[in-house]
Amino acid sequence: MPETSDDESTSSEMMKCVSCKEEYDAEDAGTCRECYEEASETEEELKREIEELKSKVNFLRFWPPIDSRPHRSTSPCFTDVLLVAVDVDSGHPLANSAPVPANKAVLASRSPVFRAMLETEMEESLSGTIKLSDVSYDALRAFVNYLYTAEACLDDDMACNLIILADKYEVKHLKTYCEKFLISKLVLESSLISYLFAHQHNANNLLDAALSLILDNMDKISKREEYIELVDKDPRLVVEIYEAYLSKQVNTAVSSSHDDKVFLD
Template sequence: MSASPSIPAARARSATRRPNRLRQKLKRELENLKAEVAFLSFWSPTGRHHRHSSGGSHGPGFTDVVLVAAKDGPKGDPSSPVPAHRAILAGQSAVFKAMLENEMEESRNGTIKISDVSYHALQLFVGYLYVEACLDEQMACELLVLAEKYQVERLKAYCEKFLVSKLNWDNSLKCYAFAHQHNANHLLGAALSLIMDNLDGLRNHQEYLELVEKDPRLVVELYEAILASRKKMQRLRILLRNNSLVWRKVLRIHEKGAFLVLIIFFLQE
């Protein structure tokens, strides 16, 4: 009987811990957002807009850690520190996370020394971590539009790869329309493949109904692309079925891991 009073107490403690965990999670997310906004508002590749001191009076970006390249600056002078935010570094790198969360020297003095790297390389590295932290689907779409407009092909390819990684049935038609508009062929093909795998549900897709109203020509082009893709696959199957020599070649090439190369060859014929 003595254990019964502890049950309500345990439930009360559990109920108290849940809001605390939620508050801590929201606090971490808020800190990350503040760090990202501050960085995007004040960070520049030259680092001229930042000041950092160990006394807690940080520059206008409210950075709380600096990274220092071990190599000297471009003229032999000591490298300038690259300011950053602990939340971003820890969120993007398991190594930085271990440094900053444990009682290591870097965590205590707020300075991380990076060996065998130049100042400019370190700047680019930190900038990349922030891009990764801030990138979402909306930002990737906007960057892709800019990359296409100014012919920055590597950035466009990077954004396409990111958007393909986020592709799902719910956003497939939206991504297809976006890719069609901005000549993003990699994203276009991935979206088309996903749509073809789910044709039975296409007519009930909310984005499809909206697309019929807004851009019926694109809907027609979508069906044309589906039919063209099916015809190519049918042609490939006929070639493989009717030509035993080709089939033997396919088997040999497949063993070498180049099966897709042969498929592409036939589709382009």
Template sequence: MWCQSCKEEYEEEDAGTCKECYEEASETEEELKREIDDLRSRLLFLRLPSPSLDASSLGHSDLLLHAIPASSTSSCSDASAEAAAARPDTPAVPAHRVILASRSPVFRAMLENEMEESRSGIIKIYDVCYDVLRAFIHYMYTAEALLDEQMASDLLVLAEKYEVKNLKAFCEKFLTSKVSNDNAIAHYAFAHRHSAKQLLETSLSAIMDNMSTLADREEYKELVEKDPRLVVEIYEAYLNRQVNTAAGKETDSSNRKG
């Protein structure tokens, strides 16, 4: 019989399509499911609000339409975030209390309790540059961020600190897609510091695939000096993989003999 998709011949017991087209269709379906799940996650993240907070007389649609005001002196914002370690003339990033509190439990605690941030509406964030801070606040409104590897790393750190789980997952997914032999060690150490499981597993797999060159890499030598515990974990994982591979071969051999 002939596949209706690619017109290749296939066995009659196959359900209307050849193996290659069936696998391709399955991959496309899985990709669509992942995209739908991602969109649902973003929609849930963007849902307002915290009803106990004053929305500064703006309706929900108004808040979203204003997003991040272009001017740092927007009259409709009732809060702001400042890069505390930046130059004195660095502008603050305007925002709304209801948005910040509904996206981050850490911000919620700051703005709802008797803290300086609650009285002034100013949240000072340390160890971050203005561009990263603005991207962070922008994500709070849009669930979108324009990423490169450095921006994704910086935003992931902020997302972890302020418990913005959706953003952390978004950045981790991006970094995971960028893992290569050249950056696997750096990503592995970073993932360990920030409990990024998916990035950790992908980086470790890339490292183990290139174990023959591991000891010659400068990043490896730095890791030995800074965190030898991680080096031990890499070799433990590699030996476990070798044991599992050998066990699998032994099982296959026994099955063939049987």
């Protein structure tokens, strides 16, 4: 039998990747490991985008006619309505603001709170005007625009304002949208403030992200001025943070002990 040279043996064990055309180990199939991993990451990213688009489509879809649901015999007439930003103390419209027109059907399909207002003989339904207090005119316009388009032009302040509205009127899609933006901007210096804000407005995704950053930098956070102030203002939250920190320390110690045992075994 003829002997196989080292070059021939090496060549027979190598294949060309169908993606990048580079040679790779024949133990892999079709593509090299780098291209395979890159394709897997791309696939996961596309899956996430598809899920986000499905979520947006579901959010923008109108509710079915009320009279088609069980135990409903009549359907209120969803006509036009005006949303007005008013002063929290006086109840008067804010200066330099105007009513923001909207459609009752859109409001009712996006928010269960608006739906409750408009399905019953509440003042908002009878007058055709919904007053929103403690909100700026710009935030109100952005809020209504999101209810129609599922899009918003955000900065930190606007994202916070919209989370407040989304929490109050139970617009979960908007809250998630703004939380993702704030999480992408989250830094150590703002982590404690973000945690407090998320705690106040039930923004659980932001809460978890901020807490994780706090726990990873507890030695630095505990020396910051806002943390020291929090000890006096809201010690309950400080206790919650420390409980989470201690729990993480215990879990880390248990995991480390388990790894050491496996290594020794």
